[in-house]
Each structure stands twice: as C-alpha cells, then as structure tokens.
Amino acid sequence: MRLKNLLTAVAAALVVTAGTLVVASPAQAVDCDHVWYTDESDSIGSVDQGGRLCFAEHGDYVYLTDYDADGYSVVLDVFMDGTGQLLYTLRAAGAGDVQTANAGDGIAFHNLPEVNIRFRMYLTKSGSGPVGEVTHVVNNDH
Structure with missing residues (x-):
C-alpha cells in the first residue's frame, strides 16, 4: 500500500x-510587441502558407515559426534600416520549427542597436524565389 x-x-x-x-x-517566455505573418495573398497554391514572426523589443527576442507542413521554409532577414546592413538571417524549416535569437544569446548581431530595424520575412522552397514577403520597420527603442 x-x-x-x-x-x-x-x-x-x-x-x-x-x-x-x-x-x-x-516561444511563450516573452510577450511579443509585434507579430507578423507571411502575406497569404501571394498565393503559392495554398491559402495556408505558414510563416510567423514574433518580436519583443526588450531583450530583442525574435521567434520565427514555420507552422505549415507545405515544403516551404520561412526566412527572416534582419537589417539596420538606415544603412541597409544585414545583421542576421534565420530560417525555420518544417511545421512547428521555431528559430530564435535574442540580445543575450552570445551572438553579437542578435543584440540589436537602438535604431530603426527592418524585418523582411518570406517563404522559400527549393527552386523558387521568395513568396509571401512582408517587410516591417520597428523603432527598436528598448
């Protein structure tokens, strides 16, 4: 007993x-200040394409998610907006794959400067160019 x-x-x-x-x-550890999705109007034969970006300014947390098993990867390019300098690129490949970056992860360019930051997110598949592209600029003042 x-x-x-x-x-x-x-x-x-x-x-x-x-x-x-x-x-x-x-992916649940911080509150997102900004959330964006790939542009579903750029049809690639499916209305459920599946790219999501979450950005939290305090700590520069970036979560890039591929949430659809459609053979497409989600790519994120992060630029300094004024100069156009590419700071880093993330790629999430496969449904449920989440790629992350933040100021404290030890990679220098993940600690974003306190300026306007441009995020370019799109879908890609072997043999195709970028589709579903969205671009957003954020004044990273935290």
Whole structure:
C-alpha cells in the first residue's frame, strides 16, 4: 500500500513538472510587441502558407515559426534600416520549427542597436524565389 501511494505521488509530480515545462516553452517566455505573418495573398497554391514572426523589443527576442507542413521554409532577414546592413538571417524549416535569437544569446548581431530595424520575412522552397514577403520597420527603442 505504501509503495502504491509513493508511486502515485511520483507520477503526479512528473505530470505537474511536464505540464510546467510545456507552459514555459521558449516561444511563450516573452510577450511579443509585434507579430507578423507571411502575406497569404501571394498565393503559392495554398491559402495556408505558414510563416510567423514574433518580436519583443526588450531583450530583442525574435521567434520565427514555420507552422505549415507545405515544403516551404520561412526566412527572416534582419537589417539596420538606415544603412541597409544585414545583421542576421534565420530560417525555420518544417511545421512547428521555431528559430530564435535574442540580445543575450552570445551572438553579437542578435543584440540589436537602438535604431530603426527592418524585418523582411518570406517563404522559400527549393527552386523558387521568395513568396509571401512582408517587410516591417520597428523603432527598436528598448
């Protein structure tokens, strides 16, 4: 009886721990100041193309998500808007793939300067050019 109670308690603790890990996943860790999607009007034969960008200014958190299993990858180019200097590129490939960058991850260009930053996001597939492109400029003042 005692062993059964112990095993029940351990199982309950594991369920609670697993639930906590799911809730606190990296894509949920910050509130997005800006959220954008690939332009669905640039049809590639599917109305559900699937690129999403979340940007949180404080900490320069970027989450790029491919949320559709359509063979297309989502690409993000991050530029300094005034100079046009490419700071970095992320690529999410495959449904559910999330690529991240932030000021504290140890990669110099992920710590964005406090100027206007241009985000260019699009879909691409082997043998095709960019489709569904969207561009947004943010005054990164945090």
